[in-house]
Amino acid sequence: MTDRIAPFAGFGLGLRRTHFDDFLSGDVPVDFVEVISENYMVDGGRMLRILDEVREKHPVIIHGVSMSIGSAGGLDADYLARLKQLERRIDPLWVSDHLCWTRTSAHNSHDLLPLPLTGEALDVVCANIDRAQDALGRPMLFENPSSYLTFPQDELTEWEFLAAMAQRTGCYLLLDVNNIFVSARNHGFSEDDYLGGLPLDRVRQIHLAGHTRGETDQDIIIDTHDHDVCDDVWALYAKACAMLAATNVPVATMIERDGNIPPLPELLSELDKARAVSAGALEPA
């Protein structure tokens, strides 16, 4: 397995059905697109034809939600085979998924469930990542999830867990700035501690998204991806960009929108803001 992935800098969007025609008919000013892997892990038909066409115009990242890298029961062989088939077809820039679990031997949650941050969970995650990366023949990126509870058994912070995971498996990190914000508010940790504790030289991509706040400060914040990126998350993004610049490793940034999806020009305008915030963060004070 190649143990490194090519650095890539740029600004991209998630490819959603609402925007298929825009991407097929026009020259959309993005440096890459990201697709949800599972939507294209199919035998044939329109989805794959569209992805093939988009791939001719843009680098593509395949981003999964169902690998279930934290499952104590291991990975699903059928899932892995289909992901590999897609990876071979598309030759994506990167293959990514989430630090979470989504399935037991009997059921699937279709939601990113939280892991207890324990040594046992770390062993399970690392073994599963090794298997996935061996099957794909390339390192993967894993994203920090939003979470709505923590476990009494936790032995590590999330950033310590991610750092150990990356160090042991050689995987890379997809830093979701919105998820850091959401989890920090839900669990009361410091965003600065989080960013400062990560191996930033392993970060290759950033996700930006919106979330839904409760009616009071005590309510759990939900990672809904159905709003614009809020000011607090932009500020955290600027801080992350400044810290990542010190590693001299290029990083790609993407706006991730899954609900209340606006017309493409609105998302492109938000992406322009990401470009401006990133550039501003790198200017000397």
Place this chain on the structure above:
Amino acid sequence: MEAPMTLADMQKAFMDNVLDEGSAMPAGWGNRHAAGLNVYRGNYRNALVEALRATFLKTGIWAGEAPFKQAAINHVIAYPSDSWTIDDAGAGFDETCRAFFSASPEVAELAWLEWMMLRAFSCPDSQPLSLDQFSLITGEYEEAQWLGLQIALVPDLAGGLVRHDLHAMWKAMEEGAAHPAVSQGEERGILIWREGERPTFQMVSSEEVAVLQSVQAGESFGDICAGLAGGSASPEEGQDAIMRAGGILGRWVQSGLITALHAEQA
């Protein structure tokens, strides 16, 4: 002293609680965990109900928003997802509709149709024979070759029997027209496949569905003709069966349902 919970145990308890709020929470968990689990449970149900709504768009229109949502919630609770792809959440939803809308049996038939159309949407790509290609291949066939003919069909071509005019129901919803009156009638056939990239269906005779099932079971054209003749030794009935089978074959070629022909001597 109680042994610490393993990751596998924790994940089972967590998943049980996501699927059913009545399930016991792991020992030592309090209100804060209950609130978090509530979010995950809500996410799970919303994701699956929305997936059902997207798959069964016409069924939802026909049944009405609130009854459809209740049926979807019932389905999600009764049949927890066991697949990595959320598309599979719709498996068996027609049976849920059959029980939930027992006074309106057309709803279950509509749900079954939409489920088969979803399957067709992402089935393997194929290249059907054109009419010219079919004519070229079969033009020189001797009788024995016709009788031994094996027919390969487009993947995921499905057939079934229904008792409602799904075509009229579908057309009315496509046009935004008032729901036509439906009543349970004679059993008739329906074929579902993908035309290019678009799933489609056609109402046919129940005999045509029986022929489809015979082809999919690997029967030759001769076997199918014999089946349609019902074992009759009458030359007239035998000839009539050949004509009917040939008519079906012709329609399938015109609809782009045949991908290959293999002539073996009967």
